[in-house]
Amino acid sequence: MAFEVTIVGSSGAVPVYGRHPSCQFINVQNRHLLIDCGEAAQIQLARFQLPIHKINQIFISHLHGDHYLGLMGLLFTMHLQRRTADLQIFSPKGLDEIILQQLKYSRSSLNFHIDYHSFPPERTMQLFEDEAITVTTIPLKHKLPTSGFLIAEKPKPLRLNKLLLEPTMKLQYIAQLKQGKDVYDGDNLLYRSADYTLPPHPSRRYAYCSDTAFNEGMAEQIRGVDLLYHEATFMDEEQEKAVETQHSTARQAGQLALKAQVKKLIVGHFSARYKELDNLLNEARSVFPQTDLATEGTTFDLDAI
């Protein structure tokens, strides 16, 4: 089952050079999540042929415009495309008021229901859970209350070793074996689970961290994730600017990836001052070689890391 992250927007506050404000589309086990929704997100989603009708949860990291201004347009388009399924929106406090006020002035009543969930970004909190995944906040250090998101698969079941199954085995026994239970007939051990099963597939994790000042404190929560997106608004020579605006440099993103021992790092939220991004990528790689740029339209497959 896929776990894929597609970069929809990679720009910092001012969209330039064909780059668009923050937005990512996640497909995890056929759940389709949107993380942040900067201006023109719906245009970018259509451009990359990502199915907006499949999105059921939207997570907004904070209420700076470059992280949510595409939301109203996306909602109107969902409405015009006759969506009826409920939509969950998770964000710091205020986004529900912003949406409802604009619906009021456009005299619009959407033909689907929105569940608004406000969360306090300053502490770790599980926002979403179903049978396969959880989404948890990652408190970040920024000018506004801001949170990243950790999307984690739950522990998976044992896998049957189909080569060893016997034609005479009953289905009810196979189900038991898959749950890790040995099968008895009275006191007689018939089948031992460990003999017929393989270890579960690993549970994959993706951490999204934008926007934030450098904060080694978060390394513990994201330790060993398969993929980390970390903002790298500036290069290290602009560290003063990074401190002032509570953003990170490419080197710092690499340092955090190294400290947290993640498998792969992608960097984004590039400042408008950088037309070319090679130097920025090289700076991050000088600390953490397994780094890529969050290039728009690119899909990162967590199994291909």
Add this chain to the structure above:
Amino acid sequence: MAFEVTIVGSSGAVPVYGRHPSCQFINVQNRHLLIDCGEAAQIQLARFQLPIHKINQIFISHLHGDHYLGLMGLLFTMHLQRRTADLQIFSPKGLDEIILQQLKYSRSSLNFHIDYHSFPPERTMQLFEDEAITVTTIPLKHKLPTSGFLIAEKPKPLRLNKLLLEPTMKLQYIAQLKQGKDVYDGDNLLYRSADYTLPPHPSRRYAYCSDTAFNEGMAEQIRGVDLLYHEATFMDEEQEKAVETQHSTARQAGQLALKAQVKKLIVGHFSARYKELDNLLNEARSVFPQTDLATEGTTFDLDAI
């Protein structure tokens, strides 16, 4: 002095096929106005290298999202680009609240001042005037209170016929002649204005009409304009849909242009159902041949009509 209309966005409610929601950039005698500001307007303005720092007046026709959702992003970018000049925003009631609420939640204080002007779209009203132009509302028929805009140059001064000026003439006399006043020395007529001047350049007018049901009533107000932009969301075969959604067809746009005896018509606000626009253009031209499509990036020069 230029009077140019550049199409920034030409799409109806759902942006598709590389078309973007409504927005036009007007340069009239070095005044730079924005009309409507759909999502991604700032991205399109940058793409066409239109100078956003020169925009001092923004006119919003109504509060459907596809006509104003690009405004917050544009304001934030003006702020980040260190604008300090005042900005005037004209719109139906509510836009000021929408902007102020979002500034509040992003804890932003713009480093320039915005003058908000709410207007009642149901009656004709002059919104703006300076020494060279006026901007007046054109009441439209739509689901929300909606207004088009008539941008008109004021009457221009007589032009001096420089070939006939005499080396001995005093500057103060020349100024009088240009104002249409004959020059006397006591009771003696020295120079007759009509002898030294040519008629003024014509005062040009541009009418922007989107979104609206077909409404012949507005022909009087826009009679003889140099350029008319009229929405043509649908083709005539979708007339029922046009009535239901209070939009116009390409044929109706042509009919209005014909009735109002305008010099040229451009049509836009195309429905997402039309990938190719040739049929739509041909339908309008079958009624009013001097029609063009409002193609994004195209500049219409009112002197070249």
